[in-house]
Amino acid sequence: MEYKTEEKAIQIISRVFVDDFEDVLGKRxxxxxxxxxxxxxxxxxxxxxxxxxxxLNIEIQGKEVQLNFIGKRYEDDRIYLYIEAENIPDFNSISVENLILTDLFxxxxxxxxxxxxxxxxxxxxxxxxSKHTFTY
Incomplete structure (x- = not known):
């Protein structure tokens, strides 16, 4: 995850194994x-x-940030998920909750x-x- 100051955006790349992701989506x-x-x-x-x-949830100053899935890329046995949050003003702390795959594993x-x-x-x-607050 990276905050791009000029674009006022959070860009996220999540990498997971294809077979695990298929399993979790199918069961979910x-x-x-x-x-x-x-x-x-x-x-x-x-x-x-x-x-x-x-x-996957992100909060800034107690407000949930809208995440947009913008695409994916396959590489070998992995899938790269591209996610973005736009119009994000500068911040000093950000809370991230990541429960991807935890409902299966x-x-x-x-x-x-x-x-x-x-x-x-x-x-x-x-x-x-599942949640941590990063402070800058």
Whole structure:
């Protein structure tokens, strides 16, 4: 995750294994979903967007930030998810909650890197400790 001061935007890239993501989407929405470039399920982007908005949350000054799923890219056995939040004024602290894959994998660990003004901070989030506030 990175805050781009000039664009007043938070840009996010989330990297997950394709097979795990297919499993979690299928179980979460009770439909089979295939995430392969040549065989991708119809409406896959809708399901991905819906899941991201349920499992990834950002708050600035107590207000939830609207996240927009803008696309994806497949690489080997991984899928890169591109997410953006626009019109974000400068801030001193930001809370990030990341529950991606935790509803399928109890021991899932999500490593979150947040960069603002060239300062990088990192935190490991789990199902039991899913939220962290980064202060700059």
């Amino acid at each position: 929405f009770s439909i089979p979903i295939v995430l392969l470039p040549d065989e991708e399920s119809k409406n896959a982007d809708q399901w991905i967007s819906r899941y991201i908005n349920q499992k 109890e021991e899932q660990k999500n490593l979150v890197h947040f960069k603002k003004n060239k300062e990088l901070k990192s935190m490991v989030l789990t199902k039991s400790k």
